Structures are given as structure tokens and as C-alpha cells.
Amino acid sequence: MATLAPHATAPLLDVAGGAAPLPDAPDAFVPSRGFWGQVGHKLLRDPVAMTAACVILAIVAVALLAPWITPMDPYRGSMIRRLKPVGDATYLLGSDELGRDMLSRLMLGGRLSLFIGVTPVILAFVIGSGIGILAGYVGGWLNTVLMRTIDVFFAFPSVLLAIALSGALGAGVFNSIVSLTCVFVPQIARVAESVTTQIRSRDYVDAARLSGASTFTILRVQVLGNVLGPIFVYATSLISVSMILASGLSFLGLGVKPPEPEWGLMLNTLRTAIYVNPLVAALPGLAIFIVSISFNLFSDGLRSAMEVKA
Amino acid sequence: MLRFILRRLVAVTPVAIGVSIVCFLLVHLAPGDPLSAVLPVDASPETIEAMRTAYGYDKPLVVQYGLWLWHVLQGDLGTSIASGRPVTSEVGRAVVNSLILACVATLIGFTFGMVFGFVAGYFRNSILDRLASAVSVFGVSVPHYWLAMVLVIVFSAQLGWLPSTGAGPDGSGNWRPDLEHLRYIILPALTMSVIPMGVIARTIRALVGDILAQDFVGALRAKGLSEFGVFKHVVKNAAPTALAIMGLQLGYLLGGSILIETVFAWPGTGFLLNAAIFQRDLPLLQGAILVLAMFFVALNLIVDVVQTALDPRIERG
Amino acid sequence: MSTPIGQLTVPPDRDRGGPAQPLLSIDGLVKHFPVKKGLGGRPAVVRAVDGVDFTILKGETLGIVGESGCGKSTTARLIMGLMPHDSGELLFDGELIGGRALPWRDFRAQTQMVFQDSYASLNPRMTVEGSIAFGPRVHGVPKRQAIERARSLLARVGLEPSRFAARYPHELSGGQRQRVNIARALALQPRLVVLDEAVSALDKSVEAQVLNLLMDLKQEFALTYLFISHDLNVVRFLCDRVAVMYLGQVVEIGPADTVLASPAHPYTAALLSSMPSMDPDARTQVAPLAGDPPNPIDPPPGCRFHPRCTLAEEVCKGRVPPLAPVDPVHRVACLARQPGSGHSAAPTLSVAA
Numbered sequence: 001m002a003t004l005a006p007h008a009t010a011p012l013l014d015v016a017g018g019a020a021p022l023p024d025a026p027d028a029f030v031p032s033r034g035f036w037g038q039v040g041h042k043l044l045r046d047p048v049a050m051t052a053a054c055v056i057l058a059i060v061a062v063a064l065l066a067p068w069i070t071p072m073d074p075y076r077g078s079m080i081r082r083l084k085p086v087g088d089a090t091y092l093l094g095s096d097e098l099g100r101d102m103l104s105r106l107m108l109g110g111r112l113s114l115f116i117g118v119t120p121v122i123l124a125f126v127i128g129s130g131i132g133i134l135a136g137y138v139g140g141w142l143n144t145v146l147m148r149t150i151d152v153f154f155a156f157p158s159v160l161l162a163i164a165l166s167g168a169l170g171a172g173v174f175n176s177i178v179s180l181t182c183v184f185v186p187q188i189a190r191v192a193e194s195v196t197t198q199i200r201s202r203d204y205v206d207a208a209r210l211s212g213a214s215t216f217t218i219l220r221v222q223v224l225g226n227v228l229g230p231i232f233v234y235a236t237s238l239i240s241v242s243m244i245l246a247s248g249l250s251f252l253g254l255g256v257k258p259p260e261p262e263w264g265l266m267l268n269t270l271r272t273a274i275y276v277n278p279l280v281a282a283l284p285g286l287a288i289f290i291v292s293i294s295f296n297l298f299s300d301g302l303r304s305a306m307e308v309k310a
Numbered sequence: 311m312l313r314f315i316l317r318r319l320v321a322v323t324p325v326a327i328g329v330s331i332v333c334f335l336l337v338h339l340a341p342g343d344p345l346s347a348v349l350p351v352d353a354s355p356e357t358i359e360a361m362r363t364a365y366g367y368d369k370p371l372v373v374q375y376g377l378w379l380w381h382v383l384q385g386d387l388g389t390s391i392a393s394g395r396p397v398t399s400e401v402g403r404a405v406v407n408s409l410i411l412a413c414v415a416t417l418i419g420f421t422f423g424m425v426f427g428f429v430a431g432y433f434r435n436s437i438l439d440r441l442a443s444a445v446s447v448f449g450v451s452v453p454h455y456w457l458a459m460v461l462v463i464v465f466s467a468q469l470g471w472l473p474s475t476g477a478g479p480d481g482s483g484n485w486r487p488d489l490e491h492l493r494y495i496i497l498p499a500l501t502m503s504v505i506p507m508g509v510i511a512r513t514i515r516a517l518v519g520d521i522l523a524q525d526f527v528g529a530l531r532a533k534g535l536s537e538f539g540v541f542k543h544v545v546k547n548a549a550p551t552a553l554a555i556m557g558l559q560l561g562y563l564l565g566g567s568i569l570i571e572t573v574f575a576w577p578g579t580g581f582l583l584n585a586a587i588f589q590r591d592l593p594l595l596q597g598a599i600l601v602l603a604m605f606f607v608a609l610n611l612i613v614d615v616v617q618t619a620l621d622p623r624i625e626r627g
Numbered sequence: 628m629s630t631p632i633g634q635l636t637v638p639p640d641r642d643r644g645g646p647a648q649p650l651l652s653i654d655g656l657v658k659h660f661p662v663k664k665g666l667g668g669r670p671a672v673v674r675a676v677d678g679v680d681f682t683i684l685k686g687e688t689l690g691i692v693g694e695s696g697c698g699k700s701t702t703a704r705l706i707m708g709l710m711p712h713d714s715g716e717l718l719f720d721g722e723l724i725g726g727r728a729l730p731w732r733d734f735r736a737q738t739q740m741v742f743q744d745s746y747a748s749l750n751p752r753m754t755v756e757g758s759i760a761f762g763p764r765v766h767g768v769p770k771r772q773a774i775e776r777a778r779s780l781l782a783r784v785g786l787e788p789s790r791f792a793a794r795y796p797h798e799l800s801g802g803q804r805q806r807v808n809i810a811r812a813l814a815l816q817p818r819l820v821v822l823d824e825a826v827s828a829l830d831k832s833v834e835a836q837v838l839n840l841l842m843d844l845k846q847e848f849a850l851t852y853l854f855i856s857h858d859l860n861v862v863r864f865l866c867d868r869v870a871v872m873y874l875g876q877v878v879e880i881g882p883a884d885t886v887l888a889s890p891a892h893p894y895t896a897a898l899l900s901s902m903p904s905m906d907p908d909a910r911t912q913v914a915p916l917a918g919d920p921p922n923p924i925d926p927p928p929g930c931r932f933h934p935r936c937t938l939a940e941e942v943c944k945g946r947v948p949p950l951a952p953v954d955p956v957h958r959v960a961c962l963a964r965q966p967g968s969g970h971s972a973a974p975t976l977s978v979a980a
Binding site: 148149151152153155156157158159160163164165166167168169240244247248251252253254264267271274275278281282284285286288289292293296297300 | 324325326328329331332333336337339447448450451452453454455456457459460462463467468561562564565566568569572573583584586587588592595599602603606607610
Binding site: 203208225 | 704707709731732735736738739740742744747748749750751752753754758761762765766795808811815
């Protein structure tokens, strides 16, 4: 980046051919950051979004490192030490209905919960963007066919669709990821399509066509950079829903199978304990809630950071 | 207007057909045969073959779909494999209960959502706005099945004020509008209302902010209209959108209540679906989902028509 | 491309037909847009461009004027191939565009366009130099040289590269952005540049500077311009010849001096008289245009201008006036100017040679 001397407002260049000087130049020269640079800059100054990001990072880190850092064996139970309360000398966050350490299970449970919550959104982001950008850029009958098909999936409320697919496919981590992906692909595709349709009609895309660039080059260089941002923001806002739904499927017994620790499943198995030890029973749900609200707040911050002019 | 309704009806038909295809295929997504769940493990190949023929599973898929659709159009959703009763009557009873719950929840959510949204939109960036925003973020972020548990813990297990499960004191499958039954609907409806409350509050906040920023509001104030008069104008402008969201949320709740209904053992469609899934009662699953999805499609259509009727800016032509 | 990269000279040997051959000739260009009138509605078409012929001579500036919706921008987009035309022929330097001798890709290397909306025509996520270098990069110029060319073009359009090259479009003013767009158009070393309302959105003072820049560049790079505008003053200033369009057709074409000083078509006259004049003595002679242009879905029969025309007679409703010469370089589509047309104001056959 060229640093500019203070006399920047002095008479402009005099190029051969004598182009006119520019009275309309706003002359305080701010070094360009580029779009993502600006977004990052704004995001770093958003205390709410940053807190949310830190919480997410911390939980992800704990979940990833869980096999090495859990204080106790998350699978080993004890029939005589069941449902110990929060703050117990041995079990910091109490123990579950089989006498297993809640803290260790919550730490390890984050792995599966995050995995089954985030993976569908990532998959749907890739597939949905592909479909939506294709439909939006090519237009015509292809757009009609793809988008009308997607309309059908919008006729199902997402919870219903997720449960219907999971219910038909049967329980299991893989099936729950598949059905949640199916839930989010249409939503992301629709956003991708509308953003792409907008961008496609911009003059700069026409200008790129006039330069003789191939469709692929135009998509890659001119379109993708402008559509992926909004689609990405939308996708991040889906993570929270996806986490809740994924754990919800496990809660119903359609996702993760015992004895694997997963927050939704833990919540389900502890349901019977609400009269004995309500605080422990509510803990896994609290974990889902914290992650979900953090993703929502971060996504909100990202959205408003991206509302910069550009 | 009549032409507009007709046009919307025609436009919705392909979606409805698509929905029926998806519901039909659901059964065939399932691993193995739809019959495998009900047949004994040691059933002889002849028995299996006979059952397949009896249920029509030996015919090509397209023919099966055609037959199925023919029956559906006549109101016949098949027979529940688990109970042996017609799916239509099972789903019918459950839908009524779900609808009651969803309507009450939507009403609660709508009322509070509107209040929060208007307050937040009117007093942008004030403490009230922050508070209302916090409530709406809470509403869209909270796992509702967990909230259900927390409410049960607080109001049933700890305080003992309200019953934790069921739709009525007699354990009957039907909710009636009397005082005793009312106690049973409070917790599930409250839990359920949190989602539309968040969504409605969010949308109304943005909407009110936008409307207040428009020039006509400035003109009204300049004309000397009282703040209450301005408020009436804002409500009038926000109403179509608010109603539309309310309608859609009702649909979402009806289809998305399965988790909450499970926690509260509410005898609605969610509960029915749960049972259908675990008994692998695929005709019941299929029927319940078809009914719910069609309900959602119809609701969308109604919302569309009502919104158009209310909002003169939308073209009817 | 035969020129040394980064240097700004006209590539030689591109002129095929010699100076007398028009650079672009358009013959019977038609574009109708189907409009859906919903279920049960009859399918209809908007006759956006309905049989347009004209030629652009080498080195000239041809202006196209007309009210909004008359089809001037559609004509430009058809010429550029941004949308397919329904019928008609486009010849570039004697070769059929899109034919075997001149495929679209080769044609596009020789023709570029500057759009009205300076912001929408630049990719917001790309630096200015990146946008300018994109075209040359597509045509195989190595990155470093493409950037070099972009920078020298920036300098040429009056934007110091060290200050502007790395900026993003939103960091520039409207006039600066339009300079960038001009630089981008020039990056492929075109022979024809289509300027579609290229200065219309700019402030008057900036507009004048950009017009001067355009005139300089035309000289330097031996360009030919197709200049589309609704502003007759600008057209008079910049153009050698003018074509006037009305409802998808050319109604008058001729030297700018003649057409804008003594218009032969009543529509041109009306356009001119609706222009505010600086001279209080120059009173409006002809009644200014009344009403909006008719719906191009259902244009009036006969002469399309007759419902708004002061000279309209019965004959105008029945006969479509051909675009006929009033003198060797000036053609007009008006029955009142054509001998033997049956219009009472038509010149007699002996007068019009």
C-alpha cells in the first residue's frame, strides 16, 4: 500500500495527454483493506460477537481435547454414586443416572453434538450454494426445475422434515446428518439463487462477458466472491437451528445411540431425574443453549459487519 | 380477487403434488421392507410374499404411488400397522389436539412478540430495546425441548403448581376447554410460544424501525398528529406482515411440536409421530406427515391471500 | 494481440475494408420481449427494437437519442451480444458478427461498452486495477503485464495509479469510477466503444470533464463511438451524426448539425423544443410533446408517432413511413417529408430530387 505524503491534495498528476484534474476527488486517502479486511475489522470491535466467538472457540477446544483432558472416565459408571448433585466433591457437576461423571460426559458430549450440528450446515452450504448459484446464473428452465423442486421442501416445516426423514431412515449419526442436510440444502439453495440472480444482472457481470471471459471464469472471478459472503452469513445463522435440531433428534432417540455421550441424548436419559436432581438433569440442555445462542450472536455480528458499503 | 385466489391455487398444485411424492417416497427410504417391522423374524418367504402382494408392495413404484394417491384423495390414508385402525381417524384426533396447542401458543407468542417488537422498534437502542432484543435472541436460540424440561422442573417438580404431562386430569386423549384442562395446556403452550415470540419480536422491531424512518411518518408528525395517531399509522403498516408471520408460525408449530409434545406427553400429532417412528408404523408416519405438510401448504396459501387482500401495494392482477 | 504489452498504441492491421467501409452496419435489427400476462392472459410481446438499420462509419461518433424506453439501450445490448436478437444482421468491418470469419470472441476484443451506472458496472470486491486487468488476463496477457497496462490506462484517464490502483469502487467518486470504466473498456484495445448513457448520471461539471476525456481518447486511440444519450446538448457537443429513435425504430438519421438545427421529423423537432433554452427570445415554436410514449406492446398502426404528432393526418394512421432520404446524408421516416406520400405537407415530386 502506497503511503501518501501530506501534500496529497496538491495538484494532481499531469499525464501526457493532459487529463483533467479531479475536483470530485474525496481526498482523504484511506488505505484499502478489501472487503473481508473491513468485515474482520468491524467484527473485532463488536464486543458481543467477539464474546460469542470466544465461547464457541473455548467449547470447540474443550470438545476436541476432551479425550485427553476429562477429569474422569466418561463411560465408567457406579451404581452407588448415581445422580450426585452439582458441587459434589468427586463429581464437580454431579453424576448421571448411571453414576457417570457429568463434567466429563459434557466435555466429551460436545464433540458429537457439535459434529452432528455443524456438519449438516457445512454439507448444505456446499451443496445448496452449488445448486443455487447454478440455478441463479444459468436461469431459464433449469432455474424453474430446480427452484420448483426446492419449493416442495419448503412445504415442510424444518422440524417435521428432519424428523420425517430421520424416522424413515432410522436412528444413527449418519442418518441424522443426512436428514438435517436435506433440511438445510433447500434453504441455502434459495438464498444462493436469489443472491446470484441479483448479481448476475449487474453491469459488471455484463462487462466481464464483453471481455470475452468464459462462463466458468465469470462465475469464479466475478460472481463467486460477491455471492458467497451473503450465503455464508445465512449458513452461519443456521448452525444454531441445526445444533438444536440435531440434539433434538438424539433427544427423541433418532440420533446418537447410547452409551455415547451427546447433549441431546443425555438430556433425554436424565428426564427421569428431574424430581431427584433437577439441576444435573438440566445441564446438557444448558450446554446446547449456550452454543446455540453463541452461534446466533456471532452470526448477527457477522451480518451487521458485512453491511458495510461494498 | 377471485382470479388471484384461483391463480394461487393453480400455482400451489405442483407443490402439493411434490409434497405427496415426498411423503410417498418416505416409506421407501426406509431400510428394508415397510413390512419387515411387523412381520415376525421367522416368517416364511411365502408369508412375506403373500403380505407384499396384499399390501401392493410388489407392484412398480409408479403404480403404487398412483393407487396410494387415489386412496388419499378419497380420504383413505391406509391402515396403521401397529394399531390396525385407519390412519385417517388416528391422525384426525391428534391434529385437533395439536391445533389447539399450536393456536394457543401462537396467540401467546404473537401477543408478547408484538409488544416486545413494538417497544423495541419505537425506542431503538434504549434499554427496553436491548431487553426486547435479548428476549428475541433467547426465543430463537433456546432448545425448546430443554425449556420444556426446565419449566416442568420449576412449575411441576419444584413448585407443584401445574401438571407436568398429559392433556387432562382423566388422562384422556382429548383436550376440552374447561378450567381443569386449562391447567394442562399452560406449560406446553408457554414453551411453544417462545419460538414465534422471538421471530415476531425480531421482525416487528425491524419493521417498525423501517416504517418510522419513512418520510410519511415525518409528514404526519409535521402535520401535528399526536404520537398515538402516528402509532396507529405504524400499526396499520405493520399489520399485514405481522399477520403473515403469525400464520406461518402457526404452521411451523403444528409441524414442529413433536419434541415438545413428547416431553409433555400431549396427545397430538407430535406424540403420534413419535409413536409411529418407534413402532416403525410407516403408514401412520406417512399419513401424519402428509396431513401436516398439506396443512402447512394450505396455511401458506391462506396467508398469501389474506396478506394480498390487506395490503394494497401487492399486485393482485 | 500484436502490440507490446502495457504500451498504449493501436494494434495495426485490424482495418480490413478500408476507411470507406462502415465499421458497423446494422440491418433490420429486431428484438421482441415476450411478456406473460399470467394464466389465461394472451401472450404479448414488447417490441423493444423493431427493425433498426443504421451504419457507424470508421472514426465517427454516432449519437442515438430518444425518450426512455425507445429501445436505444436495447439496441446497444444487442450490438454487444449481451442478449440475442430475433432477426437482423450485424456486420463489423464487413464481416458478419458471430459468423465464421468473426466469432463473437474476436468481435468482443474489438468492441467494448461503458455503462450508465458507474457503481454497478464495477465488481465491488475487486480493486480498480484488478477490474481493468481482468479483460487482458482473459485474453492471455500475463498477470504482471496486465496490471502494468491497467496502471498506465489509469494514468491515461486521469487517475494517478499509485493512489487509485488498489482502491475499491466504493472508495471512488462517480466521476472517478466512470473514468475507471472507460479505462477498462480501453484495456482490450477496442475499435468501437459503445457509451450507453455513460455520462448521464454524473454531475454537470464532472460530465464535461469526462466528455473532454472521451474526445481526447478518441483521437489518441483512433476510436469510433456509439454514443447513447437522452441529452441533446451532450449529443450536439460530441457527435458527428445523430440517429433519433422512437418506439423501437429510427425515425431520423443525419449529420448532427443538420438534424439538431433543422430537424425533418416532427418528433425530433418536439424533442428539441422541449429542451430548455438559454435564450429568452428563442421561444418554443412547435408544441412540446404531449403525453407519454404509447405502450410498445401495442404500438399505434401506421406511423407510430401519429397520436402525438402535430402534423398527423388521416394518411399517417394507415401507412408506415419508410426511412427515406431528404438529402444524400439525411434520412427521415415521415410522410410529410416524402413526395407522393399523400400527406398534404409533402413536397412535390419535382422539388425533392
